[in-house]
Amino acid sequence: MRSPFSAALAGLVATLVLFGAADLIARAFGPQSAPLLALGQTIIPLTPTEVVKPVIDLFGTNDKLFLILTTGFAALVLGGLIGWLASHRLRLATGLLVVAGLVPVLVILIRPESGVIDIVPTLIGLILGMAVFRVLMRFATSRTETGTAPAAPRAFPAAARPAHSSTPGPSQSEDGSSDSSETPATSPSRRRFFVITGIIGAAGATAAAAGQTVASLTLDAGAAVAKLVLPTPAKKAPPIPADAHPDVEGLAPFLTDPKDFYRIDTALAPPVIDPQEWSLRIHGMVESEVTLTMDDLLDLPLDEHHITLTCVSNPVGGDLVGNATWLGYPVRELLRRAKPHPDADMVLSHSFDGFTASTPIEALTDDRDSLLAVGMNGSPLPPEHGFPARLVVPGLYGFVSATKWVTELEVTRFDEKTAYWTDRGWDAKAPILVASRVEVPTPLAKVPAGDLVVGGTAWAQQSGIERVDVKLDDGEWTPAELGDEVNIDTWRQWKTGFSDVDAGLHTVTVRAIDQDGNVQTPERRKSIPNSATGHHHIQFSVE
Ligand SMILES: Nc1nc2c(c(=O)[nH]1)N[C@H]1C(S)=C(S)[C@@H](COP(=O)(O)O)O[C@H]1N2
Ligand SMILES: [Mo]
Numbered sequence: 001m002r003s004p005f006s007a008a009l010a011g012l013v014a015t016l017v018l019f020g021a022a023d024l025i026a027r028a029f030g031p032q033s034a035p036l037l038a039l040g041q042t043i044i045p046l047t048p049t050e051v052v053k054p055v056i057d058l059f060g061t062n063d064k065l066f067l068i069l070t071t072g073f074a075a076l077v078l079g080g081l082i083g084w085l086a087s088h089r090l091r092l093a094t095g096l097l098v099v100a101g102l103v104p105v106l107v108i109l110i111r112p113e114s115g116v117i118d119i120v121p122t123l124i125g126l127i128l129g130m131a132v133f134r135v136l137m138r139f140a141t142s143r144t145e146t147g148t149a150p151a152a153p154r155a156f157p158a159a160a161r162p163a164h165s166s167t168p169g170p171s172q173s174e175d176g177s178s179d180s181s182e183t184p185a186t187s188p189s190r191r192r193f194f195v196i197t198g199i200i201g202a203a204g205a206t207a208a209a210a211g212q213t214v215a216s217l218t219l220d221a222g223a224a225v226a227k228l229v230l231p232t233p234a235k236k237a238p239p240i241p242a243d244a245h246p247d248v249e250g251l252a253p254f255l256t257d258p259k260d261f262y263r264i265d266t267a268l269a270p271p272v273i274d275p276q277e278w279s280l281r282i283h284g285m286v287e288s289e290v291t292l293t294m295d296d297l298l299d300l301p302l303d304e305h306h307i308t309l310t311c312v313s314n315p316v317g318g319d320l321v322g323n324a325t326w327l328g329y330p331v332r333e334l335l336r337r338a339k340p341h342p343d344a345d346m347v348l349s350h351s352f353d354g355f356t357a358s359t360p361i362e363a364l365t366d367d368r369d370s371l372l373a374v375g376m377n378g379s380p381l382p383p384e385h386g387f388p389a390r391l392v393v394p395g396l397y398g399f400v401s402a403t404k405w406v407t408e409l410e411v412t413r414f415d416e417k418t419a420y421w422t423d424r425g426w427d428a429k430a431p432i433l434v435a436s437r438v439e440v441p442t443p444l445a446k447v448p449a450g451d452l453v454v455g456g457t458a459w460a461q462q463s464g465i466e467r468v469d470v471k472l473d474d475g476e477w478t479p480a481e482l483g484d485e486v487n488i489d490t491w492r493q494w495k496t497g498f499s500d501v502d503a504g505l506h507t508v509t510v511r512a513i514d515q516d517g518n519v520q521t522p523e524r525r526k527s528i529p530n531s532a533t534g535h536h537h538i539q540f541s542v543e
Helices: 006-029 033-044 047-087 091-110 116-140 188-218 222-227 296-300 331-338 361-365
Strands: 280-285 290-293 301-312 321-330 344-351 356-360 371-376 390-392 406-412 434-440 449-460 465-470 492-501 503-516 538-543
Touching: 006 033, 006 047, 006 091, 006 116, 006 188, 033 047, 033 091, 033 116, 033 356, 047 091, 047 116, 091 116, 280 296, 280 331, 290 296, 296 371, 301 371, 301 390, 321 331, 331 361, 331 371, 331 406, 331 465, 434 503, 434 538, 449 465, 449 503, 465 492
Parallel strands: 280 406
Antiparallel strands: 280 290, 301 321, 321 371, 344 356, 344 406, 371 390, 434 449, 449 492, 465 503, 503 538
8 A cells, every 4th residue: 555645745756856857957958948937938828917917016027936936836736646646546647647747848849939859858857757756656665575564553644644444545545456455564764764765855856946947047148148249330329418317316327237127028038049040030021031140130230229118017107117228220121121012011020939029010111210139238138138139119118019039020910910918908009108207216215304306217219208397295397307318219317306395294296298299197097008107206204
């Protein structure tokens, strides 16, 4: 007889070994071959927005780690349950374990970013996991081969091994073997050995799995990025005038450091793409298909532009917005080569990892600085921001334009194709709305009495900021002093002051007006389907 507890433990440890070993080996193959990541990655697009949203709200940018941990936990529970079944149906359970282990193999096979070779780590993990399972199950049933005389009082914990009696119960059902009447005779020392093996296996595999998963989550394609040498821009972006950034302590820098730049994507780990293997294919409703390699792209005259990128999910006052100097080639010129059909009204950009964005074709063919970008603030794109190439389209939210790890531009029509987020309830087209936020003082700050300094940032890409109004409590809107305008596609920073503010609680509120005369609306609405609105206000106290 096998105790269901030992059997469940064996199943659990085998699962740990599978994922631990596979994740370890996956380090050599790239994150696309790690089974836990592949599983999590497959769950993301299947998860309804109603579930995703609260998870993101709760965990913020840790949502990816949360998903990985949940997936790992579910796998362990499943492994344990199948193991438990092995206490009386060993063969069935073994079969089920293999089938369950083949699920991540299948998932890796069908994922767009992985190739056949990427199943190797999981297959090895599966073989090791099954071997461990067999060995542990043998330990769990070792009394038959030892022939040890039934040891008198046994020290098995009741939960671990219900006393053998005539009471019918699951602990006595056997997988057809004839020893149901035999007294279990595992010696306490063997039992201890088994428990210790289990614990060590579990601890080791947990460490491996956790370590490797976390490592691959933060994995940077350091070597590949270092290999890519960017050309000097044919047209450099103009230097940022000192007056673009008002002198207010605590104000965001005018250009965002790439490591502080917000990151939003559906990828659990940024795909690692070798620039030498990368290419961009322009196809669909075009006269001539175009394929561009990285060497082709780097040989073209590349321009630099300062452009502020914004996420549609940015809450009022939030920080899903960043400003960078992008180096790239005008998408307009690439499309010109392919000669789009006049009936085409959309370009569906595809990412290496399967993400898609629908961009109105005019945003890529008019005179705005839409780029196929390879550089960010003077360096190659970091892996999490799209290495080796991404799109940057001024004036449109990222989800309909800023495809990272871009590999295809499919020229098509809005009535024929839909993009990743459009299929999940978001708009197919989404121009950026005029927005502003207060950065100084910070919420609930304690400010010394006297003159109050207020500062922040406003943006209205493609239109430009005309004016920023600030009010203290229920006072009048007063125009803030604007930093110099760098171009209409970057944010504009501002500052203002209020004198002799009384002690006590106060609120400052901001609104911006763009150069087309749009006034930021006070009306509150949620970000789905095309961005939150409302005025940002913060509360602070004067001491
Ligand atoms: N491949 C890929 N590209 C993507 C996304 C994604 O999920 N996958 N998200 C988009 C969204 S919603 C935004 S707001 C921007 C964010 O770019 P960043 O992470 O470089 O700030 O990338 C866009 N490009
Ligand atoms: Mo976004």
